[in-house]
Structures are given as structure tokens and as C-alpha cells.
Amino acid sequence: MPSHVETLRWIGAERGHLVLIDQTRLPVDLVELECRDVKSVWEAIKQLRVRGAPAIGIAGAYGIVLGTQPAASGNQQAFFARLQEVAAYLATSRPTAVNLFWALDRMKDAAAAHRGKDPSEIQAALFAEARAIHEEDRALCRAIGRYGAQLLQDKSGVLTHCNAGGLATSEYGTALSVFFTCQDQGKNLHVFVDETRPLLQGSRLTAWELARRGIDATLICDNMAGQVMREGKVQAVIVGADRIAANGDTANKIGTYSVAVLAAAHDIPFYVAAPSTTFDLSIASGDQIPIEERSREEITHGFGRQTAPDGIDVYNPAFDVTPARLIRSIITERGIIEPVSRATIAQTIGRPSAGRD
Amino acid sequence: MPSHVETLRWIGAERGHLVLIDQTRLPVDLVELECRDVKSVWEAIKQLRVRGAPAIGIAGAYGIVLGTQPAASGNQQAFFARLQEVAAYLATSRPTAVNLFWALDRMKDAAAAHRGKDPSEIQAALFAEARAIHEEDRALCRAIGRYGAQLLQDKSGVLTHCNAGGLATSEYGTALSVFFTCQDQGKNLHVFVDETRPLLQGSRLTAWELARRGIDATLICDNMAGQVMREGKVQAVIVGADRIAANGDTANKIGTYSVAVLAAAHDIPFYVAAPSTTFDLSIASGDQIPIEERSREEITHGFGRQTAPDGIDVYNPAFDVTPARLIRSIITERGIIEPVSRATIAQTIGRPSAGRD
Numbered sequence: 001m002p003s004h005v006e007t008l009r010w011i012g013a014e015r016g017h018l019v020l021i022d023q024t025r026l027p028v029d030l031v032e033l034e035c036r037d038v039k040s041v042w043e044a045i046k047q048l049r050v051r052g053a054p055a056i057g058i059a060g061a062y063g064i065v066l067g068t069q070p071a072a073s074g075n076q077q078a079f080f081a082r083l084q085e086v087a088a089y090l091a092t093s094r095p096t097a098v099n100l101f102w103a104l105d106r107m108k109d110a111a112a113a114h115r116g117k118d119p120s121e122i123q124a125a126l127f128a129e130a131r132a133i134h135e136e137d138r139a140l141c142r143a144i145g146r147y148g149a150q151l152l153q154d155k156s157g158v159l160t161h162c163n164a165g166g167l168a169t170s171e172y173g174t175a176l177s178v179f180f181t182c183q184d185q186g187k188n189l190h191v192f193v194d195e196t197r198p199l200l201q202g203s204r205l206t207a208w209e210l211a212r213r214g215i216d217a218t219l220i221c222d223n224m225a226g227q228v229m230r231e232g233k234v235q236a237v238i239v240g241a242d243r244i245a246a247n248g249d250t251a252n253k254i255g256t257y258s259v260a261v262l263a264a265a266h267d268i269p270f271y272v273a274a275p276s277t278t279f280d281l282s283i284a285s286g287d288q289i290p291i292e293e294r295s296r297e298e299i300t301h302g303f304g305r306q307t308a309p310d311g312i313d314v315y316n317p318a319f320d321v322t323p324a325r326l327i328r329s330i331i332t333e334r335g336i337i338e339p340v341s342r343a344t345i346a347q348t349i350g351r352p353s354a355g356r357d
Numbered sequence: 358m359p360s361h362v363e364t365l366r367w368i369g370a371e372r373g374h375l376v377l378i379d380q381t382r383l384p385v386d387l388v389e390l391e392c393r394d395v396k397s398v399w400e401a402i403k404q405l406r407v408r409g410a411p412a413i414g415i416a417g418a419y420g421i422v423l424g425t426q427p428a429a430s431g432n433q434q435a436f437f438a439r440l441q442e443v444a445a446y447l448a449t450s451r452p453t454a455v456n457l458f459w460a461l462d463r464m465k466d467a468a469a470a471h472r473g474k475d476p477s478e479i480q481a482a483l484f485a486e487a488r489a490i491h492e493e494d495r496a497l498c499r500a501i502g503r504y505g506a507q508l509l510q511d512k513s514g515v516l517t518h519c520n521a522g523g524l525a526t527s528e529y530g531t532a533l534s535v536f537f538t539c540q541d542q543g544k545n546l547h548v549f550v551d552e553t554r555p556l557l558q559g560s561r562l563t564a565w566e567l568a569r570r571g572i573d574a575t576l577i578c579d580n581m582a583g584q585v586m587r588e589g590k591v592q593a594v595i596v597g598a599d600r601i602a603a604n605g606d607t608a609n610k611i612g613t614y615s616v617a618v619l620a621a622a623h624d625i626p627f628y629v630a631a632p633s634t635t636f637d638l639s640i641a642s643g644d645q646i647p648i649e650e651r652s653r654e655e656i657t658h659g660f661g662r663q664t665a666p667d668g669i670d671v672y673n674p675a676f677d678v679t680p681a682r683l684i685r686s687i688i689t690e691r692g693i694i695e696p697v698s699r700a701t702i703a704q705t706i707g708r709p710s711a712g713r714d
Binding site: 161303320 | 384385518549551552553554555557560561564565568573574575576577578579580581582583584585587611612614615616618619621622656657660661662663664665666668669670671672673674677
């Protein structure tokens with residue numbers, strides 16, 4: 001088994017299909033799921049079988065290809081109608097990660113650039129664009145790892161939350177890419193992994209990835225992060241991101257904000273690792289980022305067993321927003337943004353290559 | 358069903374036995390467990406079937422009665438040897454909550470006061486002392502509720518962590534006694550309940566108690582506490598305590614320290630509610646409080662299902678220590694200690710009525 005995961009694989013050429021690791025089955029079962037139509041991609045994103053902002057973007061791009069396959073032999077008007085319909089449908093799967101909307105827009109732009117050609121040619125262009133999004137992500141993640149590794153000393157303790165690893169991207173991750181790169185460079189880190197309730201992406205996915213790679217890691221409950229910081233075991237925190245506003249406010253998995261406050265209280269630098277595709281320069285601050293609320297059962301019946309009384313009210317936001325002032329720097333494939341401000345972000349990220357409509 | 362729980366009940370007179378709610382079965386099943394010997398009490402404490410510092414103290418006192426019953430018909434020397442043995446055994450069940458050691462010492466003192474009498478008379482005195490510890494706890498909790506209710510305004514949002522409720526005491530709780538008293542006074546609170554990983558005392562026990570009483574409550578994961586504070590929904594935090602050092606440093610369920618840091622960052626007052634029996638004036642600061650570490654399976658197999666990869670390293674401290682500087686006041690049955698300092702604690706608590714050896 002290769003030490004890196006292949007989160008998503010496309011089988012065949014443009015008439016082929018998508019295969020992805022069903023992340024809800026980890027860490028016990030490593031099972032792949034075949035997606036042969038757009039509905040199965042939508043369901044995989046919705047149910048978190050594929051998750052992590054960059055991976056959702058890639059899945060969305062391939063979802064467009066699957067959704068337009070049946071229209072490739074029809075007429076142009078029907079093809080573009082189908083494309084719009086499929087893109088609108090995929091956009092309803094999850095609201096917070098901007099990479100999904102970015103990828104859908106980029107796919108629509110690719111089709112528009114071939115308007116007037118035969119639908120089969122446009123379909124070929126869409127497939128090529130999805131492949132490009134997928135391949136580019138590998139390069140982005142490697143670059144993030146190289147920049148981030150400069151920030152960490154040998155023998156550091158580093159804490160991470162949720163999963164910003166290979167499973168959240170094409171193969172190498174964002175926050176975890178930094179750890180993998182340190183390992184490649186011979187630096188020894190000790191990683192503290194927040195289990196990340198309610199869906200335990202930390203214990204199920206991050207711990208699994210680190211164990212596969214032989215990186216020293218200790219699993220803790222989310223409420224132990226303050227304690228390990230207080231014990232002096234943590235020299236840095238690195239997390240991923242689902243959407244970053246123009247001022248640097250960062251939406252990421254629920255609990256990230258608490259970790260950032262705890263890090264500040266212990267004078268520990270807090271880093272966000274994310275590709276430029278995770279920035280949404282169309283919104284001024286984190287207040288405008290829509291936060292997905294998920295079902296009560298994730299908390300009351302986590303893993304099949306009832307752990308809360310019937311009828312209890314539950315609040316289950318899937319994300320929170322960490323204000324820019326708590327973020328020491330943002331590690332991107334274009335370099336390290338520090339300090340984090342509207343000006344430094346504009347300088348490094350500029351307008352995204354394919355902005356939202 | 359009465360709205361208050363009866364966490365522990367003694368059936369019969371001094372030859373009787375202890376019955377306690379098996380808290381590991383809540384919130385789905387309300388099942389009582391019969392303890393007819395000291396081993397079953399030790400096991401119930403160790404396995405958290407009975408938990409919460411005051412309740413552990415009461416269980417320990419009854420455990421002494423059960424343990425010495427067989428020696429009550431023997432000679433004096435054998436009786437005292439048995440008493441020492443039973444007390445030493447019970448002391449090994451859990452290390453952090455000081456109420457256990459306080460209760461065991463108080464029982465030994467009660468026996469010593471009757472040295473020279475017939476073992477059956479000493480046994481009767483031990484039984485009376487256990488009953489007294491149990492009854493006194495009810496009064497302590499009611500008084501804590503009355504003092505604490507002065508600190509909360511109508512329509513406040515209050516966050517609590519773990520279970521400092523009826524189930525942690527004889528019937529009314531410490532932190533939860535404040536909420537129950539507010540309810541009796543016609544004040545409406547909205548309580549945010551941290552689920553409290555790994556053993557979910559918040560979702561399983563606190564949410565259950567509040568629902569039984571009809572108190573407005575919302576269950577959240579531990580990592581959402583910062584978010585609800587940031588949203589302005591929390592005006593106060595109240596938690597219980599397992600041991601309070603002479604300077605006010607407070608050991609309580611893991612995660613309490615993180616909540617205290619978050620409360621400070623949001624200018625929210627953080628209160629500890631605990632009877633005088635939870636103070637350990639023999640230790641100068643929280644650094645000297647022993648912190649129990651529990652098994653890895655609580656985190657890796659917490660829901661009956663494996664949720665972390667095989668072999669992953671785990672850190673599972675059951676408690677943490679919140680430094681006095683983060684505590685606005687300590688609510689005791691003798692009044693509110695504020696500010697929290699060695700001097701104010703000495704003034705209110707003085708030397709405990711029965712200090713440790």
C-alpha cells in the first residue's frame with residue numbers, strides 16, 4: 001500500500017467514472033466508492049464520504065463531467081442547459097467550502113470558452129479541466145508543505161484539528177503536507193491530534209494518515225487541547241481552511257476558533273495552511289461566510305448509540321470563523337502571508353484566477 | 358418519578374446495603390445497582406457508575422459501613438484492622454476527588470472516637486456518620502444553590518461542563534443546584550451543556566437532569582463552547598470541582614481549563630460551585646493535585662465502535678487544573694468567595710472540620 005492515499009481516482013477517459021475513498025468507513029475499513037452519475041457525487045459530498053475543501057472542489061469538477069456525459073451526444077443548447085442544472089445541483093451539497101463553488105465556476109468557464117463547438121468537444125474540454133484541477137491540487141499541496149516546513153523546528157510539538165490531510169485533498173494535504181514535508185526533510189515532529197467531534201475526522205482520518213506515514217502522533221479529545229498547551233507540549237498549531245475572507249478571517253471545522261483562542265492564551269503561533277483557491281476575495285470578512293448546520297443525530301447518536309436524552313435541543317454548526325487577528329500567518333502555495341491583513345492577502349492572492357459570479 | 362434524582366439510597370439499618378443509580382447506563386436506562394460489599398462499591402466508583410466528588414465521598418462512607426459489617430461481631434482489634442484495610446482499599450478507587458479521602462478520614466475519626474466500645478457499637482456509630490455525611494450533603498447543595506442564584510440574572514445564558522448535578526451529589530448538585538434554585542425563584546435560564554468527552558457526562562447526565570426538570574438547555578460538543586460564547590449567548594459559566602487547593606486552583610473534569618480560558622477571552626465570568634469538603638487546604642497549589650489518567654479505549658472505542666486507528670498513542674487525563682486567576686468566584690455553602698485567593702479561602706473555609714492525615 002502506498003504511504004500516500006489517493007482520495008479520488010478517475011477511471012478511464014472522458015466516458016469513465018470517479019472512484020473515491022469512503023471516508024465515513026475509516027479508520028476501520030479502507031473502502032472505495034464508485035460514482036457513475038452526478039447524484040452519487042452529490043450524495044458523497046453531502047454525507048462526507050468525500051470531505052475537505054480541496055477534495056470537495058475536485059469531486060465537484062468530476063461531478064460536472066459525470067453529469068454532462070449523457071448530454072455530450074445531444075445539441076448545444078441542451079448541453080449548456082444540462083451543465084447549468086448539474087452545477088446548480090452540486091452547489092447545494094455543502095455551503096461553506098468555497099473550493100466547490102470555485103471549481104464549479106471554473107468548469108463553467110471552460111465550457112463557455114468552447115461555446116459554438118460540438119458538445120462532444122466541450123465534454124472533452126470539461127474532462128481536461130477536471131483533470132487539471134485535480135493535478136494542480138497535487139502541486140499546490142506540495143508547495144504549501146515546502147513553505148510551511150520553514151516555520152517548524154526539529155522536535156516541535158504541533159497540534160492540528162480535524163483533517164487537513166491527504167484525504168482532504170488529492171493526496172498530500174495542506175496542514176498535513178507541512179508535517180509530511182518536515183518528515184521528508186528529516187525533522188521529527190510530535191503531532192497532537194484533536195479527535196474533532198462530532199464526526200471525529202481527527203481520530204478517524206488524521207490519526208490514520210499519520211500512523212500510515214509513521215509520524216509520531218498522540219490522539220486527544222478536543223477538550224484536552226488547552227491542557228497539552230499548558231503542559232508546554234505544543235510549539236505551533238496548524239489547521240486547514242474551508243473559506244478565507246479578504247481580510248483573513250478563516251472558516252474551518254467547528255472547534256478551530258477555540259483552538260486559536262487557546263493558542264493565543266499560551267503564546268503559541270497559530271497557522272492556517274490553504275491553497276489560493278480557498279480564498280474568497282468577494283467577501284470582506286468572516287461574518288459573511290455561510291455556516292452549515294448539520295443534524296442533531298451527529299451529536300446525540302454519534303456512532304449508532306444514543307448518548308443524549310430524547311428531545312434535547314442541540315446546536316451543531318459544522319464550522320466556525322477564526323478572526324484574522326488570531327492567525328500568525330497563512331501558508332499558501334504562493335508563499336507565507338504574514339502578518340495577515342487585507343493588504344498582504346491582496347498582494348499574494350490578488351483576484352482569484354476564476355472568481356465567483 | 359420525582360423530579361430530583363436519588364443518586365444513592367441506603368436500604369435498611371446498619372446491616373443494610375447501598376443502592377445507587379448506575380450512571381453508565383444513562384440516559385437510555387435508569388437502572389439501580391445494589392452494593393452489598395465493599396468490593397462492589399470500589400468497582401462502582403472505579404467504573405464511574407457513581408461519580409462526582411460529593412457522591413464519591415458519600416459512596417466511600419457507605420463503603421466503609423459495608424466493609425466493616427462482617428467485623429462488627431468480632432473483637433476490637435480485628436475491627437480496627439478491618440476498618441484500616443477497607444479505608445485503604447477504597448482510597449485506591451480514584452485519586453483526584455478529595456471528598457473521597459475526606460469522607461474516609463471522617464469515618465475513621467468517628468470510629469476512633471468510640472475506641473474501647475464494643476465493635477457492634479462502633480459499627481452503629483459508623484453507620485450514623487455515613488448517614489450524616491449523606492444528609493449534610495443535601496443541605497450543602499441547597500445552600501450552594503441559594504448563594505449561586507444571586508449571581509445569575511433572569512434570561513441569562515449559562516454554560517456548564519461535565520455533570521455537577523444531582524447525580525454528582527446526594528440529589529441537588531453543586532453547579533446544577535444553582536440552576537434549580539433559579540428555576541424555583543422563577544428565573545429563566547438557558548443552559549448550554551458541553552457534552553464532555555470522552556465519557557459524555559454532559560450529554561448523558563446533565564442534559565438528562567435538566568430535561569427532567571424542564572430547564573431550557575442546548576447540548577453542544579466541547580469544541581463549540583468558544584463559538585456560542587462568540588455569538589454572545591453565554592453570560593456566565595458555572596462548573597463543579599473535584600479538588601480545590603489552598604490558593605483556589607481547581608481540579609475538575611478535563612476540558613474545564615479550556616472553558617475557563619475561553620470565558621476569560623470573552624469577558625464572561627467563570628464560577629466554581631463546590632462545598633467546603635472539596636477544598637484541600639493541605640496543598641498549596643494545583644500543581645500538587647494528582648491527575649488520574651484513564652484508559653485509551655475511552656477515546657478510541659468511546660461509542661462501542663472503533664473510531665481511531667489501531668496502535669495510535671492516546672493521552673487521556675481525566676481532569677485538569679484551572680488556575681485561580683481565571684475563577685471569578687467560588688460558590689460554597691458558607692458563602693461566595695471573591696476574589697479567589699489564599700486569604701479569602703482561609704477566611705471562609707478555615708481548616709476543614711476533618712483534615713486529611
